[in-house]
Amino acid sequence: MPPHLDTEELRQRARAAFVGMAIGDALGATVEFMTASEIAAKYGVFREIIGGGWLRLKPGQVTDDTEMALCIARAVVKTGGWSREAIAREFAAWLKSRPVDCGDTCRRGIRSFMLHGTLDAPYNEWDGGNGAVMRMLPPALLSFPDGGLLKKYALEQARLTHNQVQSDAACLCIGSMLHLILQGASKNRLRKEVDALVAGHQQFGFDPYRKLATAYVADTLATVFHYFFRGRDFEECLVGTVNQGGDADTTGAICGMLAGSYYGIDGIPKRWLKKLDRQLLSELEQLAVHLVDASPDGS
Numbered sequence: 001m002p003p004h005l006d007t008e009e010l011r012q013r014a015r016a017a018f019v020g021m022a023i024g025d026a027l028g029a030t031v032e033f034m035t036a037s038e039i040a041a042k043y044g045v046f047r048e049i050i051g052g053g054w055l056r057l058k059p060g061q062v063t064d065d066t067e068m069a070l071c072i073a074r075a076v077v078k079t080g081g082w083s084r085e086a087i088a089r090e091f092a093a094w095l096k097s098r099p100v101d102c103g104d105t106c107r108r109g110i111r112s113f114m115l116h117g118t119l120d121a122p123y124n125e126w127d128g129g130n131g132a133v134m135r136m137l138p139p140a141l142l143s144f145p146d147g148g149l150l151k152k153y154a155l156e157q158a159r160l161t162h163n164q165v166q167s168d169a170a171c172l173c174i175g176s177m178l179h180l181i182l183q184g185a186s187k188n189r190l191r192k193e194v195d196a197l198v199a200g201h202q203q204f205g206f207d208p209y210r211k212l213a214t215a216y217v218a219d220t221l222a223t224v225f226h227y228f229f230r231g232r233d234f235e236e237c238l239v240g241t242v243n244q245g246g247d248a249d250t251t252g253a254i255c256g257m258l259a260g261s262y263y264g265i266d267g268i269p270k271r272w273l274k275k276l277d278r279q280l281l282s283e284l285e286q287l288a289v290h291l292v293d294a295s296p297d298g299s
């Protein structure tokens with residue numbers, strides 16, 4: 001067990017994870033669905049938050065990846081604890097607000113809750129998208145450092161929209177990695193966690209890297225792992241990840257939560273931080289602190 005972090009350092013890493021996620025989303029969204037060679041031809045190396053992309057975003061604007069994580073965190077604050085009904089209601093209100101983007105599997109799950117009150121999506125082998133794993137940060141923070149609670153929260157939030165074996169494995173692995181980072185784990189230790197995932201589910205193999213960054217959860221995580229483990233700082237991890245293209249806002253958001261919590265808030269380039277909306281930034285930081293303070297570790 002790594003040395004225990006004090007409350008302030010834990011809060012700081014939680015804030016950096018939330019902010020890192022939003023930065024990765026805002027950065028990657030510009031090049032979402034482009035190929036790596038299209039990005040290279042247009043930008044050389046793409047490294048600035050400029051908005052645009054297929055969603056025609058404002059610079060710094062975030063998408064469904066950040067917004068669905070915010071829904072979970074807001075539901076926890078509103079109800080004073082974990083409630084999948086409350087999360088489903090937040091998702092429903094968000095979908096009604098006509099968000100800039102929403103994945104097909106997520107939309108189907110939320111509609112099913114709105115029409116029938118469904119909280120458990122039926123198993124579907126084809127629902128292996130990354131929509132459940134992209135919102136793993138709030139459940140990881142709220143359950144810290146309890147592995148049993150992490151599993152319960154991870155799968156309950158996933159089931160609102162996703163019920164698929166690789167999606168579940170991905171949620172649990174990213175959740176465990178976040179717990180380890182919050183305990184101060186090294187990349188060598190994190191690599192063992194990923195090696196265990198790959199041993200059980202070879203689809204997640206990233207060494208050799210297949211250069212696929214699709215929305216299929218195994219391709220998404222392979223890209224995140226490849227660039228997270230190679231990168232020497234937050235910027236290098238994120239730039240590598242999003243320049244792979246494909247589902248770049250989602251690979252960016254997931255890499256951003258890992259690298260954000262790993263390198264801390266001071267590791268996030270100031271020029272990127274400045275692009276985020278002030279109000280969004282302050283809400284992200286408040287929610288992050290609320291979640292870790294309400295976790296078994298904080299309470």
Ligand code: MN
Nearest residue numbers: 063064065249
């Ligand atoms: Mn998105």
Ligand code: MN
Nearest residue numbers: 247248249250
């Ligand atoms: Mn995406």
